[in-house]
Amino acid sequence: METTYRSNIMICAGTGCVANGSLKVKDALETELIKRNLQKEVKIVLTGCNGFCAKGPVMVVYPEDIFYQLVKPEDVPHLVEEHFIKGRPVQKFLYTPPAQKDAIPVMNEIPFFKHQVLRALRNRSLIDAEKIEEYIARDGYMAAAKALTEMTPEQIVSEMKKSGLRGRGGAGFLTGLKWELCARVPGDIKYILCNGDEGDPGAFMDRSVMEADPHSVLEGMIIAAKAINAHYGYIYVRAEYPLAVHRLQLAIEQAKDRGLLGKDILGTGFDLDIEIYQGAGAFVCGEETALMASIEGKRGMPRAKPPFPAVKGLWMRPSVLNNVETFANVPPVILHGADWFASLGTEKSKGTKVFALSGALNNIGLVEVPMGIPLKTIIYDIGGGVKNNRKFKAVQMGGPSGGCIPASLIDTPVDYENINKTGAIMGSGGMVVMDETTCMPAMAKFFLEFTEDESCGKCVPCRVGNKTLLTILQRITSGEGREGDIELLLNLSQQIKDTSLCGLGQTSPNPVLTTIKYFRDEYEAHIKEHRCPARVCTPLVKFVVDKDKCKKCGQCFRACPTGALKWEKGQVAYIDPEKCTKCKSCIKACRFWSID
Amino acid sequence: MAKLTIADLKKIKEEYHANQALREGGFRVKITVHMGTCGIAAGARTIMNTVMEELAKSDKKDIAITTSGCAGLCSQEPMATIELAGEPPVKYIALTEEKMRRIFTEHVMSGKPVKEFALVQGHETTY
Numbered sequence: 001m002e003t004t005y006r007s008n009i010m011i012c013a014g015t016g017c018v019a020n021g022s023l024k025v026k027d028a029l030e031t032e033l034i035k036r037n038l039q040k041e042v043k044i045v046l047t048g049c050n051g052f053c054a055k056g057p058v059m060v061v062y063p064e065d066i067f068y069q070l071v072k073p074e075d076v077p078h079l080v081e082e083h084f085i086k087g088r089p090v091q092k093f094l095y096t097p098p099a100q101k102d103a104i105p106v107m108n109e110i111p112f113f114k115h116q117v118l119r120a121l122r123n124r125s126l127i128d129a130e131k132i133e134e135y136i137a138r139d140g141y142m143a144a145a146k147a148l149t150e151m152t153p154e155q156i157v158s159e160m161k162k163s164g165l166r167g168r169g170g171a172g173f174l175t176g177l178k179w180e181l182c183a184r185v186p187g188d189i190k191y192i193l194c195n196g197d198e199g200d201p202g203a204f205m206d207r208s209v210m211e212a213d214p215h216s217v218l219e220g221m222i223i224a225a226k227a228i229n230a231h232y233g234y235i236y237v238r239a240e241y242p243l244a245v246h247r248l249q250l251a252i253e254q255a256k257d258r259g260l261l262g263k264d265i266l267g268t269g270f271d272l273d274i275e276i277y278q279g280a281g282a283f284v285c286g287e288e289t290a291l292m293a294s295i296e297g298k299r300g301m302p303r304a305k306p307p308f309p310a311v312k313g314l315w316m317r318p319s320v321l322n323n324v325e326t327f328a329n330v331p332p333v334i335l336h337g338a339d340w341f342a343s344l345g346t347e348k349s350k351g352t353k354v355f356a357l358s359g360a361l362n363n364i365g366l367v368e369v370p371m372g373i374p375l376k377t378i379i380y381d382i383g384g385g386v387k388n389n390r391k392f393k394a395v396q397m398g399g400p401s402g403g404c405i406p407a408s409l410i411d412t413p414v415d416y417e418n419i420n421k422t423g424a425i426m427g428s429g430g431m432v433v434m435d436e437t438t439c440m441p442a443m444a445k446f447f448l449e450f451t452e453d454e455s456c457g458k459c460v461p462c463r464v465g466n467k468t469l470l471t472i473l474q475r476i477t478s479g480e481g482r483e484g485d486i487e488l489l490l491n492l493s494q495q496i497k498d499t500s501l502c503g504l505g506q507t508s509p510n511p512v513l514t515t516i517k518y519f520r521d522e523y524e525a526h527i528k529e530h531r532c533p534a535r536v537c538t539p540l541v542k543f544v545v546d547k548d549k550c551k552k553c554g555q556c557f558r559a560c561p562t563g564a565l566k567w568e569k570g571q572v573a574y575i576d577p578e579k580c581t582k583c584k585s586c587i588k589a590c591r592f593w594s595i596d
Numbered sequence: 597m598a599k600l601t602i603a604d605l606k607k608i609k610e611e612y613h614a615n616q617a618l619r620e621g622g623f624r625v626k627i628t629v630h631m632g633t634c635g636i637a638a639g640a641r642t643i644m645n646t647v648m649e650e651l652a653k654s655d656k657k658d659i660a661i662t663t664s665g666c667a668g669l670c671s672q673e674p675m676a677t678i679e680l681a682g683e684p685p686v687k688y689i690a691l692t693e694e695k696m697r698r699i700f701t702e703h704v705m706s707g708k709p710v711k712e713f714a715l716v717q718g719h720e721t722t723y
Contacts, residue, residue, distance in 0.1 A: 004652050006644075006661035008618050041648055043615065062619040063626075063660040087631050087663030126619050136605055137612035145602045259599025267601050 005043040007084065010060045010125050014049025014211055015204075015243050021073065022057035028076035038084055048129040048212015048247075049204075051121070052112055054364035055095065060107050060125050067107035068093040098362045098384050112363045115382050117344065119352045120168075120328040121368045123213045129247055132254040135215040141260055143331035144222040148268040151334075153183055156227040160330070162338035164350035168205075169195055169286070169323030170398065170427045171503070172349075172416045175330075182228045182310040182320045191319040192225040192233040192272075194327055196244065197291060199283040200399025201450060202358040203430030206324035208366050209354070210237065210244035213328065214251035218261065218274060220327030223334055225272045228320055233274040236291050238281045248276055283400075283454035287502045288313075288321045290456065301456045302502035323428065325354055345371035349415035353426065359395075359433035360387050371415045375405065378414065379433060390435035394518065398427025400447040400454075401507035403514030404440070423514040425507070437588075439536035440519040441526055444511045445473040451508035462505030465496035469512060479539040481527035486516060535587045535595070542596050543580050545573045549594035559589035617657045624658040625704050628677040632666025638673035639692075646693045647676075650700040659704065672715065678703050689715045 011017075011026050026044060033039045050058050055069035066089045071079065075093065082090045094103035095110055104110045107125075118124055127134035135141070147156055161176030182190065194217060198206040210217060221233050237245050252274055255261040263271050277295050284290045285300040292314045294300035313319025329351060333341045342350045349371040355378065358364050362384030369378060379385070379392060386392045394404040403424035405412060412418050419426045434443065448470040457463045469492060472485055493509030500506045516523060525531045532540040545556075550572045557567035564579035565586055575586070575595070587595050600608075617623070627647055631640045647661055667675050672689035678699065679685040686709045688699055695713050702708050709717065 004648075005615060005618070006648060006651075008615055010619070041644070063621065063623065064662060065621065085631055085636070085663065086665050087628070088665050126616070133608050133612050134616070136608045137616045139609070141605055145605060149602065264599075266605075267599070 003040070003043075005041060007042045007064075008062045009042060009044050010047045010050075010062065011044060012048075012050040012056060012058045012125070013046035013129070014053070014208060016049065016053035017056035017058060018243070020056040022059075024073045025057050025059070025071050025076060028073035029080070032076050032080045033084075036080055036085065038080070042084055045128045045134075046130070047125050047127065048123075049208035049366055050125050051116075051208075051366040052095075052363065053366065054362070064089070064105075065107050066105050067095055067110060067113075069095050111381050112365070112367070112384065115373070115377060116368050117352050117370050118368050119332055119341075119344075120209060120216075120325050120354050121212070121366075122332065123216065127213070129212050129214065130250055132215060132251070132258060132260075135213070139335060140215055140331075141219055141266075143334040144219045144260070145266055147223045147226050147334050148266060148270050151226075153227045153229060156223060156334070157183055159338050160227070160333060163333045163341040164338075164345070164348070165326065165329055165333060165341060166349065166416065167323055168325035168329070168353065168428065170401065170425060172426060175322060175326055178310065178322070179224060179227045179320055181308070182318050185311050185318040187318050189232075189317045190228055190230040191314045191317055192221050192228065192230040193291070193295075193314060193319055193321040194221055194233070194235040194324060195286060195288070195291060195321055196235055196237040196241070196324045197279050197286040198241075198324075198428060199238070199281070199286050199454075200401070200428060200430045201447075202356060202432045203399055203428055204356045205354040205366065205429045207241050207244050209324050209328050210241070211247050214244075214248045215255065216328040216331060217248070217324055218251055218255055220322075220330035221274060222261070222265065222272055223330050224320060224322065224327070226270060228318070230320070231271045231273065233272060234277045234295055234314070235274060236277050236279055236285070236295060238285075239278040240281050245276060245278060252276070282456070283450070284456045284502070284504050287504060290502065291321065292319065299456075301458045302504075304501060325429070346413065346415045346417075348417055353414070353429060355429045355431050357383050357431050357433065359431075360390065360435040360438075361385070361433045362387050369414070372413045374410075375412045375414055376410045378431070379410065383433065386433065386435045388435075390437065393434045393436050393438055394440070395434065396424075396432040396443070396447075396511070397430070398425035398507075398510070399430045400450045401425060401503065401510060402427045402430070403510040404434075404443070404518065405514075406518040408518075423510065423517055425510070437534055437536070439477070439532055439534035440515040440522045441473060442477050442532075442534075442536050444515045445470065445477055447511040448473055448508070451504065455504060455508075459499075459501040459505065461496045461499040462501070462508065465492060465500075466505070466508050468492060469496070469509060473512070476523065476526050477532075477537040477540075479526070479530050479537070481523075483527070485527055486520065486523050490516060531596075535584070535593075538582050538584065541582070541584070541587070543575050543577065543582060543586075544596050545575060546594045546596055547572050549592050551592050551594070553591075555589040555591065556586035556595065559585040561585060613657050618660065622658075623660040624681050626660045626662065626679040627704065628662050628664050628679070630665070630667045630673065630675040630677070631663040632670075632673075634666055634670035635673045635675065640674040642693055643674045643676060643691050643696050646696045647700065650697060650704075654700075654705060656705075669715070675715075678709075680707060684717050686717050687715045688713045
């Protein structure tokens with residue numbers, strides 16, 4: 001029998017918070033609780049990612065639902081005395097929204113959490129990721145039990161189709177339909193595969209799910225396996241996610257011990273074994289056929305489709321590959337029904353989507369929101385707006401395969417259709433927010449450097465085309481752009497998209513295309529005027545103070561590390577070109593854009 | 597480890613429900629033990645221990661126990677406040693272990709406030 005406690009401290013043990021020292025905070029708490037003889041009243045639980053990574057280490061204290069942020073081990077004695085003995089929330093560690101005076105103690109009243117709807121992340125901050133019992137206590141494995149005992153494969157497929165759940169990995173293919181295609185193919189050996197090869201820079205949705213709630217992925221896979229009649233499964237995770245691999249491995253062992261995986265699951269006669277396959281971190285291995293090649297021990301390269309994986313997948317057997325977040329969404333669909341799932345979202349995009357917020361935002365972290373929510377709500381209400389009072393410029397959605405959405409389209413509802421209309425893609429859910437100090441051609445160059453590096457080299461358009469795109473972008477950002485370069489970029493991008501073999505090449509020009517679409521003037525300024533409006537591209541910055549714009553505040557003078565900046569109170573600043581090393585410290589310090 | 601059946605899943609859910617309920621909210625009763633300096637000096641710790649013992653004995657999952665600071669009536673400590681969902685809170689004063697046990701049985705479990713130990717009903721709400 002589980003002991004009764006009066007309070008539970010849920011300490012975030014996601015990768016972000018662990019890196020910030022949350023495990024040390026846990027040790028300090030354990031020591032302090034024993035010292036105060038509270039260890040039988042207050043329970044400490046390590047959870048997966050809480051989502052509010054920017055404020056880590058974070059913890060939530062129940063039953064009061066108090067959210068504490070930025071807690072250090074040395075603060076723990078004070079916190080224990082105040083909260084657990086005197087019973088008052090400790091002001092110092094409460095969250096205060098930007099530009100507001102009063103702290104908000106209760107987690108669900110903080111705007112970052114308030115606007116979220118948790119489905120894939122339903123157990124966030126509520127369970128110990130390493131205890132199967134805590135997952136079961138939250139209705140865990142009840143959906144698998146229902147699917148295995150009460151439903152036929154056809155019923156599972158039809159429920160999934162009716163729910164409208166679409167693949168959360170990026171392309172948005174209807175999950176139920178994918179299962180149906182595979183279920184119809186005859187064959188005694190089939191595979192159920194989970195794609196945890198999250199590779200987009202700035203994306204960590206799947207990692208968080210695997211770390212925080214590994215059993216939800218396993219349960220989703222059991223249900224899918226029943227639907228397509230597979231008895232073997234793989235979870236493909238990159239080795240760079242050691243915590244995710246560890247928790248998944250532990251979850252698989254626990255499930256096997258309890259008869260929730262392996263032979264005769266829950267006494268129903270259904271068998272399923274799941275194994276983890278660690279990838280080496282190649283971006284292309286997120287592509288389904290490359291992923292399968294990698295599991296087979298071959299070089300991770302995509303192949304032509306058809307035959308589609310549903311017909312000939314892993315080891316040429318019919319296979320279904322779904323993303324981590326997709327699987328995490330499956331158990332509630334089966335348990336609560338398709339109508340419940342479809343009650344949220346827009347006409348063609350149902351349910352919720354998890355996003356990883358990063359970049360120039362106040363509240364960086366992991367959020368789950370209903371489909372159709374305006375982009376503005378995510379950026380301003382949940383994300384807390386742009387850092388340092390700067391202006392919002394654009395958001396890159398879908399990582400290197402996606403595109404940017406400019407400030408003018410901030411009211412766009414976030415669902416598959418509307419995001420596609422802007423030229424970006426929903427992708428797996430990365431959102432990198434950029435402020436006015438971001439140079440768009442340089443941003444496109446950054447992503448092209450990534451895709452050029454990650455291209456597997458199998459097909460020419462991707463291998464040579466992306467390299468050429470990058471070369472053109474390099475010359476534009478170094479001040480050697482030529483007349484006609486923009487047209488060349490557009491033309492080449494279209495060809496790469498049209499002729500590449502796999503999703504990597506078909507989407508890699510998207511950052512170029514969308515930045516030209518929305519910020520063509522910046523490209524023109526680089527090429528025609530040899531000017532970088534955001535003052536990012538060093539070769540295009542003159543390092544001269546504009547007398548009319550200078551407010552004589554001296555911020556640049558204080559920031560200059562080389563003594564190149566001359567300034568006296570009431571005087572316009574001057575930069576000595578002899579001493580200037582073009583480090584751009586002055587540009588970052590100037591609030592008035594007065595250094596050109 | 598023994599293989600689970602569907603009935604076992606339900607059993608585990610029941611067993612672990614106490615802590616889950618604590619995290620998910622939706623309590624029927626909230627017991628606040630006032631633990632300011634005055635309360636602690638007057639013996640609030642014994643009251644808290646008593647409440648924890650009674651709670652364990654009761655096997656109830658819908659009771660939240662929390663602490664709070666000085667209630668402002670230091671001469672009447674130890675104090676506790678019992679709030680039943682949908683009813684005004686009741687403040688109890690000058691508690692002893694025996695009084696607390698009776699309050700737990702009569703008020704918390706059966707919903708009948710123990711009038712002779714109570715200071716007041718109503719007034720401030722803590723949530």
